[in-house]
Amino acid sequence: MTTPPQSFLELRDLRIHFPTEDGLVKSVDGLSFKLDRGKTLGIVGESGSGKSVTSLGILGLHKGGGAKISGEIWLDGEELVTADQDHVRTLRGKKMAMIFQDPLSSMHPYYSVGAQIIEAYRIHHKVSKAVARKHAIDLLGRVGIPQPDKRVDDYPHQFSGGMRQRAMIAMSLSCDPELLIADEPTTALDVTVQAQILDLMTDLQREFNSALIIITHDLGVVAELSDDILVMYGGKCIEYGSAEDIFYRPEHPYTWGLLGSMPRLDREPTERLLPIKGTPPSLINVPSGCAFNPRCTFTDRTEGRSTSEVPELAETEGGHLVRCHMSREERRSIWDNEIKPMMEST
Amino acid sequence: MLRFVVRRLALLVPILLGLSILLFLWVRALPGGPAEALLGERATPEAVERVRRLYGLDRPWYEQYFTWVGNLLRGDLGVSTRTQHPVLEELLRTFPATMELALTAMIFAVGVGIPLGYFAARRHGSWLDHLSVAGSLFGITIPVFFLGYMLKFVFAEKLGILPTDGRQDPLLDVVHPTGFYVLDGLVSGNLEAFADAFQHLILPGIALGTIPLAIVVRITRASVLDVLHEDYVRTAEAKGLKPATIRGRHVLRNAMLPIITIIGLQVGLLLGGAVLTETVFAFPGFGKFIADSIMARDYAVLQGFILFTAVVFVLVNLLVDIAYGLIDPRVRVA
Numbered sequence: 236m237t238t239p240p241q242s243f244l245e246l247r248d249l250r251i252h253f254p255t256e257d258g259l260v261k262s263v264d265g266l267s268f269k270l271d272r273g274k275t276l277g278i279v280g281e282s283g284s285g286k287s288v289t290s291l292g293i294l295g296l297h298k299g300g301g302a303k304i305s306g307e308i309w310l311d312g313e314e315l316v317t318a319d320q321d322h323v324r325t326l327r328g329k330k331m332a333m334i335f336q337d338p339l340s341s342m343h344p345y346y347s348v349g350a351q352i353i354e355a356y357r358i359h360h361k362v363s364k365a366v367a368r369k370h371a372i373d374l375l376g377r378v379g380i381p382q383p384d385k386r387v388d389d390y391p392h393q394f395s396g397g398m399r400q401r402a403m404i405a406m407s408l409s410c411d412p413e414l415l416i417a418d419e420p421t422t423a424l425d426v427t428v429q430a431q432i433l434d435l436m437t438d439l440q441r442e443f444n445s446a447l448i449i450i451t452h453d454l455g456v457v458a459e460l461s462d463d464i465l466v467m468y469g470g471k472c473i474e475y476g477s478a479e480d481i482f483y484r485p486e487h488p489y490t491w492g493l494l495g496s497m498p499r500l501d502r503e504p505t506e507r508l509l510p511i512k513g514t515p516p517s518l519i520n521v522p523s524g525c526a527f528n529p530r531c532t533f534t535d536r537t538e539g540r541s542t543s544e545v546p547e548l549a550e551t552e553g554g555h556l557v558r559c560h561m562s563r564e565e566r567r568s569i570w571d572n573e574i575k576p577m578m579e580s581t
Numbered sequence: 582m583l584r585f586v587v588r589r590l591a592l593l594v595p596i597l598l599g600l601s602i603l604l605f606l607w608v609r610a611l612p613g614g615p616a617e618a619l620l621g622e623r624a625t626p627e628a629v630e631r632v633r634r635l636y637g638l639d640r641p642w643y644e645q646y647f648t649w650v651g652n653l654l655r656g657d658l659g660v661s662t663r664t665q666h667p668v669l670e671e672l673l674r675t676f677p678a679t680m681e682l683a684l685t686a687m688i689f690a691v692g693v694g695i696p697l698g699y700f701a702a703r704r705h706g707s708w709l710d711h712l713s714v715a716g717s718l719f720g721i722t723i724p725v726f727f728l729g730y731m732l733k734f735v736f737a738e739k740l741g742i743l744p745t746d747g748r749q750d751p752l753l754d755v756v757h758p759t760g761f762y763v764l765d766g767l768v769s770g771n772l773e774a775f776a777d778a779f780q781h782l783i784l785p786g787i788a789l790g791t792i793p794l795a796i797v798v799r800i801t802r803a804s805v806l807d808v809l810h811e812d813y814v815r816t817a818e819a820k821g822l823k824p825a826t827i828r829g830r831h832v833l834r835n836a837m838l839p840i841i842t843i844i845g846l847q848v849g850l851l852l853g854g855a856v857l858t859e860t861v862f863a864f865p866g867f868g869k870f871i872a873d874s875i876m877a878r879d880y881a882v883l884q885g886f887i888l889f890t891a892v893v894f895v896l897v898n899l900l901v902d903i904a905y906g907l908i909d910p911r912v913r914v915a
Contacts, residue, residue: 296818328821335819340812343831345909355820390910406820 239312242269243446244293244414249306249316251285251292258519262288264470265306270463272413275440275447277457277478279493280467281515286450289467290416293448294333295323310414329359332412334436336419338399342391348375348402349387356409374405378435397428401435408439415440416448421456433460454497458482466490469516469526472548476555486557486566488531491574509577525560533569536561582906589899593892600891601884605646608883611875614638615662618878636662638880649884659881663874668885671870676889677760678748679867681778682858683851685786690793691844698801699833705806713798720795729788729861736784743784746863750777785862789855793847800843804836811835837908845901849894 251263263285270276278286291297293308295315308315310331315323335341343351352371353364360367368387375383378401391399400420407415417436421429437460440447449457457464457478464481466474466489474487485491495509513530516522524542528534534541537560548558551566559566616632617624633639637648652659658668701713737745749755749762755774757765763782766775808814809832817831856868867886874882905912 294819296815324821324823326821327819333819335812335816337812341816343813343817343835344911345834347910354822358821392911 239314240269240309242309243272243311244270245307245309246289246293247307247309249289249292249308250304251288251297252303254301254303255519260518261470261521262518263292264521266467266470266472268463268465268472268475270414270446270448272446273440273444274462275437275449275460277461277464278448278450278467279452279454279457279464281452283515283518284467285470285518286467287418290333290418290448290450293414293416294327294331295320296327325359328355328412329410330412331414331416332407332410334400334403334407334415334417334420337423338396338403339391339423341403342399342406344391347388347390348394349389352387352402352406352409355406359410370409371405374409375402378402378405378408378439379431380405396424397431400424400428400432404432404435404439408443411443412445413443414446414448416450418450419452420449422451422453429456436460454482454493466493469521470518471526471558472556473527473558474556475548480555484555484567485570486551486555486563487527487559488533489527491570492530495574495578525558533561536565582903585906586899586903589902593895596895597888597891601650601888602646604884604887605642605649608878608880609642611878613878615878615880618876619662649881658885661874661879661882663877663879663882668881671882672867672885672889673760675865675867675870678762678865679852679855679859681761681763681782682785682789682855682864682866683848685782686790686793686851687844687848689786689790690797690847694794694797695801695840698798698803699805699836701798701802702805702809703828710802713802717795717798720791720798723791725788725792725857726861728791729785729858732784732788733861744777744781746781746861748778748781748865749774753777781864785858785864788861789851789858793844793851796843796847797840800839801836804839805832808832808835834908838905841901841904841908845898848897849890852890852893 245268247267249263249266250261253260253262266285266289268276278289280286288297292304293310293315297304304316306316310326313326315326342348346354349368349371352374353367356362356367356370357364362370372383372387375387380386380398380401386394386398391402394402400423404420415436420436421432424432433456436447436449447460449460451457461478464476464478465472466481466487468489474481474485474490476484481490482494485494489511492509492511496511498508511530512532516526516529522529522542524540524544525531525546528541531541540546540560544560546558546560548556551557551563557563557566561569614633615636616629616638619632620628630639637645649659656669658672660667661671664671697713701707701710704710733745736743744750753774755762755765755771756769758768759765762778763775766772766778814827814831817827822831853868853871855864855866856872858864859866859869860872871883871886873879874886
């Protein structure tokens, strides 16, 4: 047993593998990061990069399909992977909570919004229904639902999409969780509502001083909110750093691709986006060497190591980690001289 | 909710009206008639004509129809040409028997089927799951009369632990205030009669309930499997709910809708489809009475019984619809 970390949340070499008929799916393959209270971590990646499985794994909800988990998850001095699952259950909802992607399918259709918040609250607090109901109304008011004393008895289908996500957030916050994980919290919402929900989440995070993980494929979402950003590819972290590092000094070709494919209002609408060619890798037959090598345009600059050797996640400067075979100087020169000018070419 | 029920009950009127006309024409479209059936093959045309006139069968069909409907509205279903008893009396005698049988079959099907389907879904891919799928296929395909005779052979003949046929031991001294023999035993405080009537229901109940059982197992398994993968079940887990609470409150309640639908449809089938079971077990019920009445071209009985079945069927499905609204707020009518 290793020593408990100083950080509020720390993952050490987390691996979550699913055996299937076609082979072992390595959804999460050696992921490590730290997160303190009051801080926000954005986890970014394409579909199938392992970001959602990571969050489910932290909550202990990765089971099904005979998932195999290894590594360590430390939450406030407690290790969760080897902990008694019944104990982990008592932490769910109270110490750590999750906001899911699609609030319509994630809320139970047969129970009123209030009943679902009351249920969440009463699992962890031995209070009467009336007290829990007051708490639910209070929460709905705080997340900006008008007339919460009336809407508390409405069913999810009677709420609009944005209101449902607010209600979902209210439910997640019902027990003042210290760790809040939001899995694509705004994907199902339209853009104006997205901004409102993101504002709400940061306000509430400040109020509760909780640690927040935002999982998304949308760099725009994490840009504003995150202190740190973790870019995932093929179940691994390929770049990690502060938001400034990732947006102003990115060093991994995949991160360059993500930034180049992001639509921006300050560019001409006629200008083409720079997509990343190819498709995300299979998590069963991960490409040998660097998992990104089939889609990378810089493989000729690594003396063939791209396809033969898995690159290490190495620190380039002050907590900025990159998993790439190219040298730091080479990466910076490519960014400064080739990528950045191309992205600012208007 | 009340308006919904009233509206649905009002809908019964056109349904029954249409059905009664179709029914009326259908029984008359059968070759032969009650007079021929009563008098046998060697009856003279004059005798047949006399009997036809006696029952008013010589008049045009619409006249007969209006007379029948008029009597029906006064609660008079006519007289059976076969037994010479009032149809209503026959109905009140045979329906409780079949109702008891159908309920036994349904309790068997639901009581065994829902837990079996549920556990098959929870242990998806296990031997229990495979066994339930294979077993239910077997249950659907096995002919009722064959199963009935096999049950009788094993449990009544060989083991001798259950009665072979009938509704009750004729040697018992019993009274029948309700016509439901199991209930009669209870209300009259005659526990021996109660136990005897119940024992008589077990084998035919199993024989009749096997097909519904197989269907309930399959539907339950499929809908529980569906619900288990729903996002809101994962949300319930993320809240930290106990697994048992999740199963009861979040999984089973949602899986109930398709199950209830099937149960509603099966009840209708059980009432009409008990003929084979009732024949095998010499059970004096509704289905067997209808089958005999078809042979005798007993118009009044056929019309009355089938119309009654339709009313029961519609009412059961009305209950199903009400249950829908109670379970799922999205289909609740304002």
